[in-house]
Structures are given as C-alpha cells and as structure tokens.
Amino acid sequence: MTSCRLCKRDCAPSSDLCNYHLTAKRNVESGYKQWSEAYGAITWKEYLKQVGQNKETGQWAKEVAELLSKESPE
Ligand SMILES: [Zn+2]
Numbered sequence: 001m002t003s004c005r006l007c008k009r010d011c012a013p014s015s016d017l018c019n020y021h022l023t024a025k026r027n028v029e030s031g032y033k034q035w036s037e038a039y040g041a042i043t044w045k046e047y048l049k050q051v052g053q054n055k056e057t058g059q060w061a062k063e064v065a066e067l068l069s070k071e072s073p074e
Contacts, residue, residue: 005017
C-alpha cells in the first residue's frame with residue numbers, strides 16, 4: 001500500500017490518491033464540463049487555475065487542482 005501523492009493517507013484501490021483526494025479529483029474533472037458550458041470555452045489549465053483561486057473551492061480540491069495543473073502541458 002502506498003500513500004497518497006498529496007497527503008500521508010493510504011491510497012484508494014488502483015489510484016495514487018487517497019479517497020478524499022480521489023473524490024475531489026472527480027469533482028474537479030466533472031466541474032470542468034459544467035464550467036465550460038456556463039462560461040464558454042476555457043482551457044483545462046486555465047480552469048484548474050480558476051479552481052485553485054476560487055474561495056468556494058475546498059481544500060481537497062485546491063490541492064488536486066494544483067497537482068493536475070503541474071502535470072498538464074501548457
Ligand atoms: Zn490524499
């Protein structure tokens with residue numbers, strides 16, 4: 001069992017994130033579709049930046065957004 005890439009918790013099955021961060025990641029990913037429908041075209045990277053800066057974003061999602069942003073190409 002390895003630990004989450006963002007915290008010390010154990011990973012969720014077949015994931016490199018814990019349950020909390022995995023759930024947050026799914027929320028961030030599904031939020032992208034809603035966001036682009038509501039605000040028009042936005043790049044994945046730009047979206048992640050917005051998520052990270054949004055006061056409404058929870059701590060888990062912020063950490064996930066940061067990680068995804070680092071991993072995604074410009
Ligand atoms: Zn975690």
